[in-house]
Structure formats: C-alpha cells, structure tokens
Amino acid sequence: MLKDVLPAKSMVISVLMCCVVQLGADVIGEVRAGDPDVVFYRIKANKILFLGNSITRHGPAPAIGWLGNWGMAASTQDNDYAHRVLKAIAQAAGREPQAIIANIASFERQYTTYDADSALEKELAFKPDLVIVAMGENVPALTTEPARTAFQASTNRLLRRLRENSNPVLVVRSCFWPDPAKDAILKQACEEVGGVFVEAGARAKDESYFARSERQFSHAGVAAHPGDRGMKAIADAILEALRTKQP
Known part of the structure; x- marks a missing residue:
C-alpha cells in the first residue's frame, strides 16, 4: 500500500533538513554562435x-553521509534525472545543449517572500529555451486554505x-x-x-524506486530519495512529455 512505502513524517522532516544547501548556478557546456540548434x-x-x-541537485553533506554534488541519492552524477535528460537530448539532437542545474529549495521554504529576480538572477540571464521545474517536496503541508492560496499565488508568480x-x-x-x-x-499553475x-508521484507506490532499495544509507532522509531506478523513471516521464508535446 502507498502508506507503507511513502516516507514517515519524521523521515520527511529529516529530508527537509537535508535540503538546506543552496547551490550556485554553474553553466554546463557551450553553445556557440552559428552552431545549429x-x-x-x-x-x-x-x-x-x-x-x-535535493532530488535535482544537492552538494556534499558529510554529516548525513552524502558526498555527491548531483541529484540525491543517485549513485553517480550520470544517473540523476537531470543528467539523464541532458544525455537523451544530446543523443537525439547529435550535439550537447548548455544547461544550468540549480537548487531552489529556498523557494519551497520561503515561497511567500521569494524574489525570483534576485534569487534567480543568473538563471534568468541564461535565457533558457527549456525550463524543467521539479519542486514541492519541501513545502510544508498545505493544511489550511490560506496556506494553499499563498502557495498557489507564489507558484503562479514564479512560473509566469x-x-x-x-x-x-x-x-x-x-x-x-x-x-x-x-x-x-x-x-x-503549469497549465x-x-x-x-x-x-511523477505514481513511482512512490513502488518501493524499488527509492534509493533505500538499492543500497544502504546512514541517513533515512537520503535513503527516501529516488535511487537510480527512480531517477530514470522521472527522466523518462519528462522525456516522454517532451516527445508528445504538440508544437
């Protein structure tokens, strides 16, 4: 049953504590003027x-047993969902795109006061052709109508x-x-x-999509993240949505 494989409340709190690292936006790759699209x-x-x-990117955090600088808790950088998406697009297009992979957990924790122009200055200046937003897990439970209204307004504002x-x-x-x-x-907000x-949530019904099913972790919050299989499933869902998108 779903309740048997989803993180317990204490585990979710642990995950929230994992996600405090705000990473700078480094540009991956190079697209030169005159190159084909x-x-x-x-x-x-x-x-x-x-x-x-943190599912998108989390820097090293030895205190919780995480030493990577990619999507927690993929076994390698190439196995997280973002790098899987980039690889698939590069293979299909015959050349690699530029990319920024940024952690915006600060939006989840402080969405009512989040200033995208300030917080995402470099990301906005990047002028992306494709934006993939994967967030929400760290947003406190929306148990009241005011909380739901505030999150709706903030999400609308960010996506716009x-x-x-x-x-x-x-x-x-x-x-x-x-x-x-x-x-x-x-x-x-997306629509x-x-x-x-x-x-993407249907994957959480299957324990094999969690990192804890693939190997041992010292921290339950890290273990509750998608493992390599879960990351692949997320990437596959995103790629399929892009394949079937109408022009």
Whole structure:
C-alpha cells in the first residue's frame, strides 16, 4: 500500500533538513554562435534550465553521509534525472545543449517572500529555451486554505516570471512523494502558463524506486530519495512529455 512505502513524517522532516544547501548556478557546456540548434522532437533546447530541490541537485553533506554534488541519492552524477535528460537530448539532437542545474529549495521554504529576480538572477540571464521545474517536496503541508492560496499565488508568480523571461517550453513535475494539495496547485499553475505537467508521484507506490532499495544509507532522509531506478523513471516521464508535446 502507498502508506507503507511513502516516507514517515519524521523521515520527511529529516529530508527537509537535508535540503538546506543552496547551490550556485554553474553553466554546463557551450553553445556557440552559428552552431545549429539543439532540437529534441521539434523543441528547441540549446539552453536548458533545471530548477528543483535535493532530488535535482544537492552538494556534499558529510554529516548525513552524502558526498555527491548531483541529484540525491543517485549513485553517480550520470544517473540523476537531470543528467539523464541532458544525455537523451544530446543523443537525439547529435550535439550537447548548455544547461544550468540549480537548487531552489529556498523557494519551497520561503515561497511567500521569494524574489525570483534576485534569487534567480543568473538563471534568468541564461535565457533558457527549456525550463524543467521539479519542486514541492519541501513545502510544508498545505493544511489550511490560506496556506494553499499563498502557495498557489507564489507558484503562479514564479512560473509566469520564467515564462515571460525567455518564452521557454516549461515543464513542471509533480512531487515524487505524492501530495494531492501541492500537486493540484503545481498542475494548475503549469497549465495557466501553457506548460507541460508531468505526473511523477505514481513511482512512490513502488518501493524499488527509492534509493533505500538499492543500497544502504546512514541517513533515512537520503535513503527516501529516488535511487537510480527512480531517477530514470522521472527522466523518462519528462522525456516522454517532451516527445508528445504538440508544437
């Protein structure tokens, strides 16, 4: 049953404590003037921006047994969902896109006061063609109508800013740990800006998608993240959504 494989409340709190590292936005790859466009199934993808939490990228945190600098808790950088997406697009297009993979857990913790122009200055200046947003897990439970309204307004504001910045194709992924209130808001906000919504929560019904099913971790919060199989499933869902997107 779903309740048997989803993180317990104490584990979720541990995960929240994992996600305090805010990583700088480093540009991966190079696209030179005059080069042909990187195109993935009719979608221009010269520049790709990933925005998420520790599932997207988390720096080394020895105190919790995490030494990577990629999506927690993939076994290697190449196995996290963002790098899987980049590899698939590069293989299909015949050349590699540029990318920024940024942790915006600060939005999840402080969404009511989040200033995208300040917090995402480099990411906005990057002018991405494709933006993939994968967040929500660290947002405190939306147990009241004011909380839901505030998260809706903040999410709408963030996605509109991303859309108006460079008119990218916008993909929004649902929470890996399903949350009906959060996922409904993410979906509505995504649809309102003409984005593509990707359902990812079904994977949490299968214990084999969690990192703890693949190897041992000293920290339960790290172990509750998607493992290599879970990361592949997230990447596959995003890629399938892009393949089937109508021009």
